[in-house]
Amino acid sequence: MCGIIGFIDRTKSRMDGSSIKAALSLMNERGSGDGAGYAAYGIYPEYADYYALHVFFDDLGEPKKKVDELLQQSGEIVHQEEIPTTPQPGIKKVHIPWRYFFKPSEDLMSGKMASEKDVVTYLVMEVNSNVKGATIFSSGKNMGVFKASGWPEDVANFYRIEDYKGYIWLGHNRYPTNSPGWWGGAHPFNLLNWSVVHNGEITSYGTNQRYVEGYGYKCSLFTDTEVVAYLFDLLGRQHGLSYEMVVKALAPPFWDDIDRMPAKEAELNKAVRLTYGSALMNGPFAIVVGTENGIVGFTDRIKLRPLVVGENGNRLYISSEESAIRVLDPEVKKVYTPRAGEPIIGRFIE
């Protein structure tokens, strides 16, 4: 059981983190105080061309030396600093959150690593599985994830979340079950500009994990949600599927529905199920994904977790509970519940 929130302003008008904190805290009944986190897009305009790498260091000695070396070998660090925090009584600071603004070197781009994003993906996998005492938990451009073990307001205050202004916000209030309540296991899970908040459990995790690991991703954070970020990156970026098609692959229509479709549509849906059967996600889930171009919300195929959508002009809200949306926007106009597996997509207005 967890509480999730997604927000987008389609005109890229930015909002500070105070109300997302308040909204998330309203859903404390859904959490256990073992983890909370935020993702905010549009927060680093001055470094918009650089990958903002957020890292948990156990200490600033050996782990940081290794990450520094790896990054310097692979590109340019234009700026780095400890992420500003304020001590909170409810949070035991077990990691030092750090951020790098980084640009991969073009020299590295060939073969399997044909783009900047391939290089960054490789670095994330490398650090997270092979550098002890370091975890890259955020690696997008002009965005960042802030997460820790604790209640949402404590985590927000710890990271001074009110100081950030973003046009996409994700928030997550965690009740961990199958994995330890460590900082890296808190949501959102991120890779490049994909960030995922998730309520539920993915019973197909083993299948999904084997599938993405066949493509070079490594699941190293002990939480099923991690794989969702990689699934989006694989299907959405590497295979070039639209968000709608990614959701169709992850939560496809039932075969008997497909059988009733017109031939062409049925063929397309069949092709998606045959090709991406290993990406199909099973079990209870409600998910909001932050992306380069907007947010995507969807639930599992038999609607085992709640998801509510609210709209108000250029603002789209997706949350586990309507009340949280009303905290963010008391004037919200249209509130509804999407159908199981139906993608709710909010894109920026060009």
Add this chain to the structure above:
Amino acid sequence: MKTVKIDARGMHYTPLNQKIRAAVADGAEEIILDNILGQRFIGDGLRGNVRIIVNGVPGGDLGMFMSGPTCIVHGNAEHAPGNTMDKGMLVIHGSAGDAVAHSMRGGKVFIKNNIGYRGGIHMKQYDVEARPILVVGGTAHSFLGEYMAGGLVLVLGIGKDKAMTDRGIGSGIHGGEIILRGEVDDFLLGVGAKKFKFTESDLERIAPTIKNFCEQFGYDPAEFLDTNYTKIGPASSRPFASKYVWE
């Protein structure tokens, strides 16, 4: 006669076979394939009575699963022409590779010159209605007619001292017959193969096949009708039954 010409230069076998099928469906009686070089599976699974002229060297499995057509090759053939062929005829104006007429079930394969190893391996037969025939003008290498369960393999040894000088003839044969022109050394016989007396009635039986073969290559059949043959068949229909004891 409706003739279709196909220039197969640089063509892959799939489009080539598609063109052949299309021509057959269109009523072609003769198809001439020019510039064949290495295309496998020519006439694979093809039905009908069409006559296919192959100019060049076709790839392996020529006429595989073929059921009806006649295919005449002006050149050598590679691996396993007539593989599991059902009906029809292959005429090779040259030599062929290993496993010629592999598991052949019916029809005829005529090779003007020589064939490689394991010619006629596992040829089959049902009664007289499906009785495959392989005729080799020259000679064949080892394991000729291995596992043979039916049909006829005839080797004429034209231009040779002996039709066969390689070992393992009819190894594991449990049906059908291998007929070789002239004498054959006993030590060339494979496991379970046995020589039988070649009789006048045997000659009568194979005479039409000899004549048919000679027609294809312009030989005078008289020479082959007045000569000695050795007939090899199964020593037992169960050559390996005595290998086992029950659990």
Add this chain to the structure above:
Amino acid sequence: MTLGSVPSKFKVSIDRDQCMDCGRCIENCSYGVYRREGDKILIESRKCTGCLRCVAMCPRDAITLTEKPIDYRSHPLWTREVREDIIKQARSGKIILSGMGNARDLPVVYDRLLLDACQVTNPSIDPLREPMELRTYIGKKPSKLNFRKTESGDVELETKLAPNLKLNTPIMIGHMSFGAISLNAQLSMAKAVTELGTYMGTGEGGLHRDLYPYQDHMVVQVASGRFGVNIDYLERGAAIEIKIGQGAKPGIGGHLPGEKVNEEVSRTRMIPVGSDAISPAPHHDIYSIEDLVQLIRSLKEATEWKKPVFVKIAAVHNVAPIAAGIARSSADAVVIDGFRGGTGAAPKVFRDNVGIPIEVAIASVDQKLREQGVRNEISIIASGGIRSSADLAKSIALGADAVNIGTAALVALGCRVCGNCYRNLCPWGIATQRPELVSRLDPERGAVQVSNLIKGWTYELSELMGAAGINSIESLRGNRDRLRGYMLDEEMLKILDVLPAGA
């Protein structure tokens, strides 16, 4: 004979108080255990195979059958079996022929794998009331899809799908040939798979004309003997399987004893009546992997690329790289037959000693295909000792797309696994061609029994999946996270990529 006789395997006795002297035991026993002398039924226990036909048909439960009625001096190394085999071979100098699957008491990996179920953190799904999707497609799948936008702005599929077989349940019946088993046995299974929307294999004995009505649910086999293979046969099949090897006897060919080659078998196989049908160990047009590619493509070319082509191999030590080679060969599915796979006849030394368990073969093949990025190129069909829906679920969780059953389907037809299939005397009318025995098996009733078995397993699989919170078979496939090993050593767990119970 200085060796004397070995003790009989079974001791058969009749409770004379119960016996009503109806003589059904005499009629039913094709091995000649019973005979009538005067007013008495005499018993020759030594002839008994333990097929239990007499027991099943006795109206009074009067027959008792005891296995191993005489003890040898017990010895852990020189077991009874070892000693008897030596005696048999000392007497005959021959290869010991056996039937059915591996009969050695080796640990079964399936029995040491445990399935998962939901508690609290995710809900179980009730498969009878909520959707549960077992539909499985066997064949090549694209590794990614391409789409294009039409002028009207619709999204259209650009990628073309290869032909796939659609299975309503991931259970197929493997290849048991006409010849090895009776036409009535084949008919029973053909009717069942047609009703259920799945498939069965013809085996290598051709497709009898009586099976034509079920051809859309038959996978036709091309084995090294090429029995019954012609273009008509290839076109009739829903798919074509090239048999390279068999789990019960990897590395050697097939052998249908002449006893079973009657007129009908002779016709479909095109070999003389009464002769042994020998399938050579290799295909003599395949001596290398590129030759396999050639055979696959010749079959596809002959059938105009409309049929999936499977390749069946025995699970041998190097199975994973072999399967990876097959995945690159245009084949649409690889069938892996584990060392417990059944057979009508195999040398005992092969049946009991060659090959590896299907469980580890699935795990290593799936892993290798994923490492090499070719898992979508090919489906994995697992076979060889699948006994229950639990084995089925575990096979899929290890990475198989579907399973083939063989012995289980025969047991559903009456087989008691006596293992004398090669003698043509099967009293259940299954592994025999004798008309009087074959007629004991009614294809209509047989079909119901086989269909019931597959239905039962399918229900159970749905329940197992529902309990694990999974409503689509894709999410069980390769989901080793939902398996735990129990009493398996560390190396085995590593190969299976499964955590130990409690972890």
